Amino acid sequence: MPYDRVNIQATATTAQQAVDGNVNGDNIAARAATLVAARAADAQIDANAASMQQADAQRSIPRARTDNLNEQAGRHLTDPGTEVPRPSIFSHRTNRRNANRAIARLNPAQAAAFSSFVSPQNARQRSIRDTVNQHFESGGTLDQLGPAGRNFVRRLDGSIQKAERENDRMHTVYTRLNVPDGTSRREFLARLRANPSHNQTLAGFTRANHDLNKIEGNDNDLYVQIETSRGMYVGGNGSSGHVLPRNLDLEFVNAGEFDVDDGQGGTTRKTLIQMREVRQNERTTARQ
Amino acid sequence: MTDVNRLEDELKGEFGTVEADDFEATEVYPNDDEPLVSDEEADEQDASPFESSDADYDGAAGVDFTAPDED
Numbered sequence: 001m002p003y004d005r006v007n008i009q010a011t012a013t014t015a016q017q018a019v020d021g022n023v024n025g026d027n028i029a030a031r032a033a034t035l036v037a038a039r040a041a042d043a044q045i046d047a048n049a050a051s052m053q054q055a056d057a058q059r060s061i062p063r064a065r066t067d068n069l070n071e072q073a074g075r076h077l078t079d080p081g082t083e084v085p086r087p088s089i090f091s092h093r094t095n096r097r098n099a100n101r102a103i104a105r106l107n108p109a110q111a112a113a114f115s116s117f118v119s120p121q122n123a124r125q126r127s128i129r130d131t132v133n134q135h136f137e138s139g140g141t142l143d144q145l146g147p148a149g150r151n152f153v154r155r156l157d158g159s160i161q162k163a164e165r166e167n168d169r170m171h172t173v174y175t176r177l178n179v180p181d182g183t184s185r186r187e188f189l190a191r192l193r194a195n196p197s198h199n200q201t202l203a204g205f206t207r208a209n210h211d212l213n214k215i216e217g218n219d220n221d222l223y224v225q226i227e228t229s230r231g232m233y234v235g236g237n238g239s240s241g242h243v244l245p246r247n248l249d250l251e252f253v254n255a256g257e258f259d260v261d262d263g264q265g266g267t268t269r270k271t272l273i274q275m276r277e278v279r280q281n282e283r284t285t286a287r288q
Numbered sequence: 289m290t291d292v293n294r295l296e297d298e299l300k301g302e303f304g305t306v307e308a309d310d311f312e313a314t315e316v317y318p319n320d321d322e323p324l325v326s327d328e329e330a331d332e333q334d335a336s337p338f339e340s341s342d343a344d345y346d347g348a349a350g351v352d353f354t355a356p357d358e359d
Contacts, residue, residue: 097330103337104324111337112303118338124298131295146292148299236336 062157074169095233113155133204163232173208210240228277249278
């Protein structure tokens with residue numbers, strides 16, 4: 001599936017269905033169990049490793065590196081009844097500056113991997129990107145990849161971690177939602193609202209955008225507004241893309257219709273599913 | 289050929305031979321207490337090396353919104 005859209009499994013109408021899994025052919029329970037096991041194994045690695053670098057060489061899920069975060073700064077979820085703003089020039093310049101600092105820290109292998117993933121230049125690079133994302137979205141783990149695959153993914157993880165290290169603010173980014181086959185938009189929203197505690201994980205790397213207007217789609221589509229400190233800003237020269245890390249945990253906050261600043265003096269009405277990053281309680285600094 | 293094996297072949301074709309574990313060469317936290325570029329230098333570069341335009345951000349690669357619109 002394209003990595004510029006997300007799947008959210010709102011197809012389980014009850015908690016029991018989620019536990020049973022295999023709703024609409026999607027084994028939610030198995031994927032959740034894999035994720036829980038991976039997080040437990042990572043916690044064990046963290047506890048035993050002599051350094052964060054050693055731990056990160058063994059972990060299956062990249063940790064957040066947002067140690068320099070000011071949670072009050074930046075953008076947050078839009079309050080119901082208020083207008084969804086466009087990204088400001090100030091926020092672009094700040095995000096661009098922070099990203100430039102991070103890019104200066106990328107080694108050539110990381111820069112090559114990240115560039116090929118975000119801006120693929122040929123069919124093979126697109127195939128690599130899609131295969132990597134499909135692997136994680138289908139419940140695959142880092143360990144199940146071969147050595148080249150693991151190194152490639154670690155280069156992507158490392159690139160994003162360096163961006164997170166330089167980031168000092170919250171972001172509000174958008175992506176489009178894939179409604180599961182056979183489910184109407186109305187059904188989907190009803191089920192999502194009925195399961196407000198049903199958290200979601202974006203398993204693969206996700207391409208989002210700071211500007212909702214830049215996302216292809218029409219007013220009948222569903223869009224996701226995500227509040228997060230994670231990922232790397234890749235916008236520049238009038239663009240405002242943002243790449244989110246794999247295995248990003250989100251909690252459902254709200255779903256509803258919002259007026260969106262169209263950047264041309266007017267507004268459009270769009271349905272947003274609002275989600276917020278779930279922070280993991282992880283070691284984020286070197287052990288002294 | 290499995291997807292994992294095909295990915296290995298594609299990565300080796302794209303990036304060359306990969307050592308069994310070259311994580312040391314992709315270290316995550318080198319000297320990250322000191323900024324490598326000044327504020328002025330970081331401000332100067334407005335273009336992203338990873339994205340030429342939002343045209344790359346497409347919804348045109350296939351319509352995945354397959355649910356009937358009942359509203």
